[in-house]
Amino acid sequence: MAGPRLxxxxxxxxxTVASVRADERRVxxxxxxxxxxxxxxxDNYFSALTRVMTEQQFTRLAPHAEEAELLRGGILLxxxxxxxxGRIFERLIAAxxxxxxxxxxxxxxxxxxxxxxxIEQAEDAIARVEGALPGELEEERRLLHANLxxxxxxxxxxxxVLQRLPPRSDWAAYGRFNLGVALVRVGERESGVKLLEELxxxxxxxxxxxxxxxxxxxxxxxxxxQDNQPARAKAYLQRVRLNGLLSNKALLGLGWADAALDxxxxxxxxxxxxxxxxAVDAAVQESLLAVPYAYGKLGAYKQSLDSYEAxxxxxxxxxxxxxxxxxxxxxxxxVSNILRANPADEAGWFWRMxxxxxxxxxxxxxxxLASHDFQxxxxxYRDLRFLEGNLAHWSQQMQVYRDMVAxxxxxxxxxxxxxxxxERTLGLERLRTAAESRxxxxxxxxxxxxxxALANDKERALLDRLERVQRALAAAPDADAAEKFRRYRGxxxxxxxxxxxxxLWEAKKELRDVExxxxxxxxxxxxxxxxxxxxxxxxxxxxxxxxxxxxNIERMRPxxxxxxxxxxxxxxxxxxxxxSQQRERIAAYVTxxxxxxxxxxxxxxxxxxxxxx
Amino acid sequence: xxKKCRSVFLFIAIATGMVFAADDDAKTQNRQALDTKIQxxxxxxxxxxxxxxxxxxxxxxxxxxxxxxxxxMDVGTLFxxxxxxxxxxxxxxxxxxxxxxxxxxxxxxxxxxxxxxxxRSGSHELVxxxxxxxxxxxxxxxxxxxxxxxxxxxxxxxxQIRDETTSQQPEFRVxxxx
Numbered sequence: 001m002a003g004p005r006l007x008x009x010x011x012x013x014x015x016t017v018a019s020v021r022a023d024e025r026r027v028x029x030x031x032x033x034x035x036x037x038x039x040x041x042x043d044n045y046f047s048a049l050t051r052v053m054t055e056q057q058f059t060r061l062a063p064h065a066e067e068a069e070l071l072r073g074g075i076l077l078x079x080x081x082x083x084x085x086g087r088i089f090e091r092l093i094a095a096x097x098x099x100x101x102x103x104x105x106x107x108x109x110x111x112x113x114x115x116x117x118x119i120e121q122a123e124d125a126i127a128r129v130e131g132a133l134p135g136e137l138e139e140e141r142r143l144l145h146a147n148l149x150x151x152x153x154x155x156x157x158x159x160x161v162l163q164r165l166p167p168r169s170d171w172a173a174y175g176r177f178n179l180g181v182a183l184v185r186v187g188e189r190e191s192g193v194k195l196l197e198e199l200x201x202x203x204x205x206x207x208x209x210x211x212x213x214x215x216x217x218x219x220x221x222x223x224x225x226q227d228n229q230p231a232r233a234k235a236y237l238q239r240v241r242l243n244g245l246l247s248n249k250a251l252l253g254l255g256w257a258d259a260a261l262d263x264x265x266x267x268x269x270x271x272x273x274x275x276x277x278x279a280v281d282a283a284v285q286e287s288l289l290a291v292p293y294a295y296g297k298l299g300a301y302k303q304s305l306d307s308y309e310a311x312x313x314x315x316x317x318x319x320x321x322x323x324x325x326x327x328x329x330x331x332x333x334x335v336s337n338i339l340r341a342n343p344a345d346e347a348g349w350f351w352r353m354x355x356x357x358x359x360x361x362x363x364x365x366x367x368x369l370a371s372h373d374f375q376x377x378x379x380x381y382r383d384l385r386f387l388e389g390n391l392a393h394w395s396q397q398m399q400v401y402r403d404m405v406a407x408x409x410x411x412x413x414x415x416x417x418x419x420x421x422x423e424r425t426l427g428l429e430r431l432r433t434a435a436e437s438r439x440x441x442x443x444x445x446x447x448x449x450x451x452x453a454l455a456n457d458k459e460r461a462l463l464d465r466l467e468r469v470q471r472a473l474a475a476a477p478d479a480d481a482a483e484k485f486r487r488y489r490g491x492x493x494x495x496x497x498x499x500x501x502x503x504l505w506e507a508k509k510e511l512r513d514v515e516x517x518x519x520x521x522x523x524x525x526x527x528x529x530x531x532x533x534x535x536x537x538x539x540x541x542x543x544x545x546x547x548x549x550x551x552n553i554e555r556m557r558p559x560x561x562x563x564x565x566x567x568x569x570x571x572x573x574x575x576x577x578x579x580s581q582q583r584e585r586i587a588a589y590v591t592x593x594x595x596x597x598x599x600x601x602x603x604x605x606x607x608x609x610x611x612x613x
Numbered sequence: 614x615x616k617k618c619r620s621v622f623l624f625i626a627i628a629t630g631m632v633f634a635a636d637d638d639a640k641t642q643n644r645q646a647l648d649t650k651i652q653x654x655x656x657x658x659x660x661x662x663x664x665x666x667x668x669x670x671x672x673x674x675x676x677x678x679x680x681x682x683x684x685x686m687d688v689g690t691l692f693x694x695x696x697x698x699x700x701x702x703x704x705x706x707x708x709x710x711x712x713x714x715x716x717x718x719x720x721x722x723x724x725x726x727x728x729x730x731x732x733r734s735g736s737h738e739l740v741x742x743x744x745x746x747x748x749x750x751x752x753x754x755x756x757x758x759x760x761x762x763x764x765x766x767x768x769x770x771x772x773q774i775r776d777e778t779t780s781q782q783p784e785f786r787v788x789x790x791x
């Protein structure tokens with residue numbers, strides 16, 4: 001069961017993102033939420049997560065607040081933070097989220113609970129999903145439901161649930177595989193075989209499904225081999241691809257099926273082919289024993305003996321290489337080599353090691369390196385290394401920000417006296433008195449309709465001149481000149497009265513402008529006064545925040561480095577354990593080979609003795 | 614021998630990938646303890662990053678002078694974005710060349726924060742020049758201009774690239790967020 005279960009876990013880890021990806025273009029009504037999605041859609045999950053949390057802090061996500069929180073929960077879940085993700089989904093449900101959000105939250109909760117082994121609670125959560133979930137999420141929900149039913153051994157119901165999945169769905173194929181294996185294991189062999197057979201015959205449009213198809217056929221074949229039905233086993237093995245990941249196992253099984261049918265000559269065909277393949281593979285190692293075993297059955301003792309001896313040489317070489325590999329792993333180079341072979345910008349859910357490192361020890365670790373648990377542990381390590389880099393970056397930034405605040409504080413202290421003195425030289429009070437006096441004057445002009453008071457320079461010069469003429473006429477009267485004076489003065493008065501209204505309006509407007517400027521100056525003065533108390537406080541608040549955050553960064557840096565080191569050691573132990581197991585297996589093969597060699601010699605000695613007698 | 618070899622093989626076939634199942638309890642507990650510790654650390658660093666990003670924004674781009682320019686795009690059948698230049702009051706503040714991954718993220722509804730900076734209150738002019746491939750895969754270069762008032766709160770401006778189906782031409786709009 002563990003094999004298929006591992007596949008399922010890997011699949012579950014991926015589907016969260018896949019399901020979000022299946023959602024087509026989103027309508028975004030807030031650029032800040034759009035910015036989160038911009039990071040998310042580029043697989044920059046760490047940036048998306050920290051961005052969504054920052055925007056939440058600034059409360060800038062309406063009307064997408066609920067969706068953003070769901071997204072945060074989803075990212076955290078795939079980031080391995082089950083507890084916090086669970087709390088988010090529970091909060092969303094308790095807060096009365098809309099049906100779509102609520103359904104997704106219940107689904108995610110069901111998934112978390114299932115992964116952590118709380119089957120009953122997971123069943124309760126999945127039962128609360130009311131509507132269909134979007135995209136592939138719905139398929140994943142059905143698969144999860146089927147898995148829960150399998151846990152309860154309600155296989156028929158699980159079959160029904162899986163049958164409702166689209167026939168071409170990858171999830172349906174994984175579900176059927178899991179179910180088939182589960183049924184065989186609990187003794188419902190016929191139903192299990194039927195399911196696996198369907199899968200083993202199905203069309204496989206992609207590599208993933210082709211591999212699953214191979215796996216179903218190999219699983220069936222070995223079940224029948226174990227059940228002493230070699231002929232039936234052969235039929236399944238012949239469906240396995242020759243160059244797939246399981247081809248070695250299939251060739252080995254094919255040989256055993258023929259051997260069980262007493263066709264040792266036939267058995268040699270796949271085994272000899274296998275024995276020429278890379279001896280790192282367990283099936284190849286085993287074929288090195290199987291080939292001489294078949295020769296022995298055929299009575300070809302000389303060839304059998306030669307093959308056993310050749311096998312012993314190969315086992316010795318492999319054992320030596322394993323020793324070297326274990327030493328290399330204990331020196332701690334494996335993990336750094338893996339990361340070097342698989343660079344990527346940011347830690348994320350989707351990250352999986354794609355390229356095994358090009359080092360000798362990796363050849364022996366293919367299975368381990370591809371396993372879900374190792375990949376998850378590696379992802380954790382990689383995340384920690386990423387966080388180390390992130391904290392180192394912030395540590396430098398904090399120094400810059402600390403200097404920045406100090407510079408601002410100093411610049412402020414230097415500029416403040418200058419600004420205050422400039423403000424004083426403006427003489428605002430004097431200007432205000434002048435404006436008040438001007439306002440009084442305009443009121444008087446309006447009250448007395450004193451158009452002359454609004455005369456321009458030229459008119460004022462004319463008025464002065466007329467006054468001088470009037471004084472001259474008073475001293476020496478002249479009728480003609482008096483008449484001319486009267487006409488000129490009338491003309492000027494007419495001009496002034498015609499322009500009076502417009503000039504009065506302009507004078508009032510100018511006064512309003514001046515009063516506006518004075519009000520602005522008052523505001524600036526008030527702002528300046530406020531700044532004199534608030535700016536130093538603001539600098540202090542920033543300085544304190546920077547110091548507190550800096551202390552947090554410096555506290556976390558060694559903790560993260562220490563955890564990364566522990567995780568690296570753990571990964572190394574896993575790899576070394578795996579290699580030790582392989583070495584033990586080879587040791588077992590060596591014992592068997594030596595025993596067989598001894599038997600052949602013994603047989604040869606006895607037949608020689610019998611011949612002599 | 615057959616039985617023995619077969620059983621060895623079956624062990625291989627079934628047990629590959631099961632190395633963890635063979636863990637003893639102490640190892641499992643250690644692993645779980647380390648895992649829990651790592652989850653807690655990750656959570657703490659994520660929260661710390663949130664506080665740091667907030668501090669950075671408040672320190673470098675205070676609300677009273679903050680201005681942000683965003684860029685969004687719809688399905689993009691009529692225009693394939695290569696680059697954008699943004700000018701404020703005739704000064705270039707951003708030049709951005711897009712990767713395929715970024716363009717795909719925009720198509721799917723992501724919004725890019727193209728520029729974050731500071732502006733004094735008052736009237737300002739923004740000019741954005743978009744370069745890319747237009748209809749029939751022809752080189753395409755278009756501008757969009759807006760004059761806006763910057764008050765004492767932060768100002769958010771979104772450059773929108775839309776497919777105008779009636780004219781079969783891309784449209785470049787500027788939206789001011791309140």
